[in-house]
Amino acid sequence: MTQTQQDPSAKSFRHALGCFPTGVAVITTSDAENQPIGLTCNSFSSVSLEPPLVLWSLRNNSKSIDIFRQTEQFTINVLSHRQDGLSGRFASSSKTMAAKFDGVPYATGWGGSPVLEDCIANFQCSVFARHEAGDHVVFIGQVEAFEQSSDEDALVFYKGAYMMLAQSLRALALKGNDSEAELVQARAAVHASLVRLACEAAQPSDFEAIEQNLRALDGYAADGDMVRRADAAIMFFKQLTTAAHNEMLAVVAQSLTTILEYTVSEHLARSQAPTIYLPALTPLRWQVLSCLRARDADGAAAAMSEYFALVASSRGAAKQRSTTDA
Numbered sequence: 001m002t003q004t005q006q007d008p009s010a011k012s013f014r015h016a017l018g019c020f021p022t023g024v025a026v027i028t029t030s031d032a033e034n035q036p037i038g039l040t041c042n043s044f045s046s047v048s049l050e051p052p053l054v055l056w057s058l059r060n061n062s063k064s065i066d067i068f069r070q071t072e073q074f075t076i077n078v079l080s081h082r083q084d085g086l087s088g089r090f091a092s093s094s095k096t097m098a099a100k101f102d103g104v105p106y107a108t109g110w111g112g113s114p115v116l117e118d119c120i121a122n123f124q125c126s127v128f129a130r131h132e133a134g135d136h137v138v139f140i141g142q143v144e145a146f147e148q149s150s151d152e153d154a155l156v157f158y159k160g161a162y163m164m165l166a167q168s169l170r171a172l173a174l175k176g177n178d179s180e181a182e183l184v185q186a187r188a189a190v191h192a193s194l195v196r197l198a199c200e201a202a203q204p205s206d207f208e209a210i211e212q213n214l215r216a217l218d219g220y221a222a223d224g225d226m227v228r229r230a231d232a233a234i235m236f237f238k239q240l241t242t243a244a245h246n247e248m249l250a251v252v253a254q255s256l257t258t259i260l261e262y263t264v265s266e267h268l269a270r271s272q273a274p275t276i277y278l279p280a281l282t283p284l285r286w287q288v289l290s291c292l293r294a295r296d297a298d299g300a301a302a303a304m305s306e307y308f309a310l311v312a313s314s315r316g317a318a319k320q321r322s323t324t325d326a
Contacts, residue, residue, distance in 0.1 A: 073111030188308035
């Protein structure tokens with residue numbers, strides 16, 4: 001699925017960046033009231049040995065950006081492969097900062113920053129420099145103290161999932177037609193719940209993003225549009241997941257989407273056939289969006305069920321055929 005982007009969109013650029021596996025860390029500091037602050041980060045990197053410098057970056061629209069702009073110290077806590085739960089906790093936008101630290105053991109490190117227990121390493125830093133860089137701020141820290149407490153494997157993020165999970169998901173995708181049928185069943189169940197939640201929680205900006213993508217998707221009907229059509233169809237379900245604003249179901253949906261992406265990639269790699277898609281899915285996608293806007297949960301779930309019933313019927317009738325609709 002090779003694509004060259006001269007002017008990459010945020011979506012395609014993020015997808016390309018996901019091809020590079022990164023470690024996962026929790027960055028901690030303390031605020032003006034000496035309360036612990038923490039967030040999950042996968043932009044950590046080494047910079048220099050003399051002096052010992054490391055860096056990480058944070059979005060300008062992060063709720064914690066002002067605290068990190070003002071602090072003079074932070075700690076980078078490197079997570080082990082067993083600490084995906086801790087990563088999710090500190091990545092959550094729905095938890096209060098106090099809730100994120102609730103029950104998490106930590107000590108006070110250099111400069112007062114929390115040092116999380118049981119991480120495989122930590123780097124306690126003073127702020128060496130801050131740099132505005134596009135929609136992020138890059139923080140460079142001078143390491144004042146560090147500790148490596150374990151030889152366990154690190155938690156690694158790769159293509160939208162944790163590395164060990166991603167490897168397992170790819171193995172499922174390679175099983176073939178039987179697992180594809182199970183994938184359709186699982187996606188149908190999960191997305192029926194997601195659209196019901198989206199009817200309650202979605203914002204106007206969610207509807208606008210979905211509509212923009214559907215308009216693009218409707219234009220990808222030619223044989224040469226197979227890759228773009230597959231990407232846009234997958235994006236439709238990612239946007240439904242976002243619109244539900246439920247982080248637990250989002251993790252499940254992301255795992256299923258990762259399997260789907262691997263499955264589509266395998267089809268595209270093996271198939272020499274022209275693009276095959278199901279035009280009957282187009283009005284069902286628009287029906288889902290219409291029901292979301294009307295806050296009609298039953299209607300959205302019914303359209304979603306009809307969508308996946310059609311997909312399942314198509315898969316059963318043409319197991320040897322490459323279908324690029326999601």
